[in-house]
Structure formats: structure tokens, C-alpha cells
Amino acid sequence: MMKKLFNPVAHFDEKVLLGAGLASVIIAIVFGYLFGFKLDALFHITYAKKDWSEVGITTLRSYGVAVAAFFLLGLLINKRARFIDILNTVLIANVPLVALSLLQKLPFISNALDAVLRNPKGLDPLTISALMLISLIVFPLTVLCFVLLYNGFRTSVNMKEWYHITFFIMVAIFVNFTQFI
Amino acid sequence: MKLPIVCPSCENILKVSQMKCSYCDTSISGSFDLPVLLRLTQEEQEFILNFFLSSGSIKEMARQADISYPTMRNKMDDLIEKVKTLQTV
Numbered sequence: 001m002m003k004k005l006f007n008p009v010a011h012f013d014e015k016v017l018l019g020a021g022l023a024s025v026i027i028a029i030v031f032g033y034l035f036g037f038k039l040d041a042l043f044h045i046t047y048a049k050k051d052w053s054e055v056g057i058t059t060l061r062s063y064g065v066a067v068a069a070f071f072l073l074g075l076l077i078n079k080r081a082r083f084i085d086i087l088n089t090v091l092i093a094n095v096p097l098v099a100l101s102l103l104q105k106l107p108f109i110s111n112a113l114d115a116v117l118r119n120p121k122g123l124d125p126l127t128i129s130a131l132m133l134i135s136l137i138v139f140p141l142t143v144l145c146f147v148l149l150y151n152g153f154r155t156s157v158n159m160k161e162w163y164h165i166t167f168f169i170m171v172a173i174f175v176n177f178t179q180f181i
Numbered sequence: 182m183k184l185p186i187v188c189p190s191c192e193n194i195l196k197v198s199q200m201k202c203s204y205c206d207t208s209i210s211g212s213f214d215l216p217v218l219l220r221l222t223q224e225e226q227e228f229i230l231n232f233f234l235s236s237g238s239i240k241e242m243a244r245q246a247d248i249s250y251p252t253m254r255n256k257m258d259d260l261i262e263k264v265k266t267l268q269t270v
């Protein structure tokens with residue numbers, strides 16, 4: 001069960017993963033529009049205006065850049081790397097981030113974050129408890145994003161050599177900075 | 182009975198030194214190399230047999246083993262590399 005959770009690309013059918021991944025993209029765009037956030041790079045969320053084109057295009061562009069970059073690297077490592085496996089890897093790796101962005105909109109968490117912005121020095125115990133809960137959720141989910149990306153890519157291209165892993169890390173860093181492009 | 186392919190003492194590949202006709206008891210002695218496929222592990226031999234029985238479909242094998250296509254293809258690629266190495270030895 002844990003193996004399936006940490007590396008779904010190795011265990012689930014590509015159509016199932018594609019369905020789940022595309023659903024997460026639609027959720028990210030729809031809820032991004034409703035709650036005012038966008039995915040502007042791989043594993044990066046930022047506030048956005050309530051504008052379909054801004055949320056939609058930025059989110060799709062961040063997915064597109066990540067898929068293109070990892071697919072090119074995948075082809076360099078293994079000529080038989082398939083586009084759908086890389087696409088699924090990127091889509092599934094972002095699912096925890098989408099979940100995280102929705103969790104931040106839960107009323108008590110959202111109120112706690114607002115309280116920090118309003119008055120960072122005078123926080124009440126309830127706000128501090130909510131912030132601790134956020135940090136307890138954010139850290140494992142962020143780690144899960146990277147684990148899903150690494151395991152998915154490793155399975156997709158049969159990555160084994162240390163220099164492949166180095167290139168993978170370099171591309172992962174590159175696609176995390178695409179919000180500046 | 183499982184055919185031993187590795188020396189239990191030094192772990193080198195074993196050779197065939199004798200073959201015998203079970204009908205007329207004729208024995209042939211010599212030093213024969215094991216064919217490449219017999220130098221693979223039992224599990225790897227079964228993998229190749231399954232590949233043959235599923236008409237060479239990695240997708241079908243993945244479905245039967247309840248794993249994804251890339252995982253099964255990676256197993257196949259690793260096995261191809263091993264067979265290539267054995268062929269050159």
C-alpha cells in the first residue's frame with residue numbers, strides 16, 4: 001500500500017493516473033479561480049486575481065514547462081521514455097500541492113493565516129495551534145510532492161546512474177524557477 | 182529439481198561436464214557451456230517464458246502482474262542488458 005502511495009506510476013495503469021492527474025489540474029484551476037491562487041511553477045503556489053485567463057494560463061504553463069523539461073531529460077536518459085509516463089509523473093506529483101492549496105482555504109486555517117498577516121506579534125493560542133497544524137501538514141505534503149516526482153520519473157525512464165539523478169535535480173530546480181519567466 | 186548454475190563455493194558459473202541418455206545409459210563427458218538462457222535465474226527464466234506466452238506483449242504481462250507498463254518494461258530492459266552481458270562473457 002505504501003509503495004503504491006509513494007510511487008503510483010510504478011503500480012497503476014496510465015489511463016487511471018492520467019484521469020486522476022487531469023482531474024487535479026481542473027480542480028487546481030477551478031478552485032484557484034474561486035479562492036484566488038495559481039500554480040505558477042512546479043510545487044509553487046501564489047496569490048492570483050479572480051481571472052480565468054490568468055489562473056488557467058499560468059497553471060497550464062507551469063505544468064507544460066515541467067512536462068516538456070522532464071520529457072526532454074527523459075529522452076536523453078532513455079530513448080524509450082514515453083510522454084504519457086512523464087505527463088502522469090508531473091500531474092500526480094502536483095496532487096499533494098493542489099490538496100494543500102485547498103486545505104489553506106479551510107476557515108480556521110485561513111483565519112489563522114490572516115491573523116498572522118494582521119498582527120504577527122499578538123497571536124492567540126488558537127491561531128498558534130492552527131499554525132502548528134499547518135506546518136505539520138505542509139512539510140510532509142511538500143516532501144511527498146518531491147518523492148512522487150522522483151519515484152515517478154525514475155520509473156518512467158529507468159533512472160539508475162548518479163549523473164542521471166544529478167540532471168534530474170537540476171531540471172527540478174529549473175522548473176521551480178519558471179514563475180520568474 | 183532446480184538446475185544449479187552457480188558454484189556454491191566460489192559463485193562462478195558452472196559448466197556441464199556430463200550428459201546421459203536415460204534410455205540406453207550412454208554418457209557423454211566434456212566441458213560444455215550452459216546456454217545463455219540457462220545462466221539466468223529461475224525468476225528471470227520464468228519472466229522470459231511469460232513474455233513468450235503472452236505473445237511478446239509487455240502490456241499484457243504488466244496487467245497480469247498488476248504493475249504498470251513502465252515498471253514491466255524496466256524489468257525487461259534490465260534483463261536485456263544482463264543477457265547482452267552474458268553473451269559477451
